[in-house]
Amino acid sequence: MELWFTEKHTENVHFSIRVEKQLCSVQSEFQRIDVFDSTEFGRFLTLDGLVMITEKDEFIYHDMIVHIPMATNPKIKNVLVIGAGDGGTIRELTRYQSIEQIDVAEIDEMVVTVCREHLPKTASRFSDPRVVLHFEDGLRYVRSKTEQYDLIIVDSTDPFGPGEGLFTKEFYGNCFKALRDDGILVNQHESPYYKDDVMSMKRAHQRIQSFFPNCRVYQAHIPTYPSGHWLFGFASKKYDPIKDLDADLWNSLGIKTKYYNTELHKGCFALPTYVNELLENTDDE
Ligand code: AG3
Numbered sequence: 001m002e003l004w005f006t007e008k009h010t011e012n013v014h015f016s017i018r019v020e021k022q023l024c025s026v027q028s029e030f031q032r033i034d035v036f037d038s039t040e041f042g043r044f045l046t047l048d049g050l051v052m053i054t055e056k057d058e059f060i061y062h063d064m065i066v067h068i069p070m071a072t073n074p075k076i077k078n079v080l081v082i083g084a085g086d087g088g089t090i091r092e093l094t095r096y097q098s099i100e101q102i103d104v105a106e107i108d109e110m111v112v113t114v115c116r117e118h119l120p121k122t123a124s125r126f127s128d129p130r131v132v133l134h135f136e137d138g139l140r141y142v143r144s145k146t147e148q149y150d151l152i153i154v155d156s157t158d159p160f161g162p163g164e165g166l167f168t169k170e171f172y173g174n175c176f177k178a179l180r181d182d183g184i185l186v187n188q189h190e191s192p193y194y195k196d197d198v199m200s201m202k203r204a205h206q207r208i209q210s211f212f213p214n215c216r217v218y219q220a221h222i223p224t225y226p227s228g229h230w231l232f233g234f235a236s237k238k239y240d241p242i243k244d245l246d247a248d249l250w251n252s253l254g255i256k257t258k259y260y261n262t263e264l265h266k267g268c269f270a271l272p273t274y275v276n277e278l279l280e281n282t283d284d285e
């Protein structure tokens with residue numbers, strides 16, 4: 001008997017992974033949480049039937065969401081991570097000795113519990129003393145914060161279900177307020193390829209741009225996400241991610257990575273023409 005996990009990337013495109021075993025399936029207050037084991041991608045986590053991470057390719061996403069902002073400003077000390085219940089982003093952040101505090105606002109405690117049990121490769125650093133877990137909606141958490149963080153990482157799901165509020169103008173405005181003068185906001189920015197994802201990513205870009213003077217979008221290749229072509233947003237009150245990169249300084253830290261390097265740092269902001277055009281023609285309601 002063969003067992004397959006399938007995610008609908010569009011009405012007409014399905015992506016399937018052959019499953020060796022289903023390790024966990026629970027319904028939390030917020031969403032359905034599943035963990036599977038597979039030959040091709042190792043263990044993988046899905047939320048409401050959408051792939052969040054696989055053991056084989058999570059390093060790409062987590063390298064890119066963490067090391068791009070950290071290399072742009074290695075003096076970052078106070079970080080807020082929103083979402084991130086699988087722990088991958090936290091694992092990468094804890095590699096920087098210079099970081100003093102990592103607040104994590106994750107809406108669903110059950111995601112953390114499940115990942116601690118079944119995905120120890122990503123959920124490995126929750127017990128670092130600098131990590132403070134807040135099990136609450138990131139949208140609400142950030143509302144009450146003012147000039148407190150050097151970096152906010154929005155490591156969310158797609159813009160529907162529990163993650164919806166993390167793509168709103170209200171949320172981005174509150175992130176702006178919660179950041180210090182030289183603060184950086186990085187978010188997972190959806191894909192430029194299929195129609196529905198394009199709409200989300202254009203909208204996110206438009207909304208972020210209405211608050212931050214410096215906004216850039218960068219890309220990575222993530223095999224298990226829709227189209228495999230994924231974007232991240234970089235927004236700052238002060239920094240330009242390319243001009244302000246001190247490659248020698250980051251390289252001197254000796255942080256060994258499998259995807260990120262300082263040449264790729266500069267290259268990932270060079271986007272295909274059709275993506276640049278999508279980002280130029282944004283019209284929000
Ligand atoms: N968060 C972004 C996942 C988006 C995937 N979308 C999809 N499969 N339709 C991942 C969280 C990793 N820490």
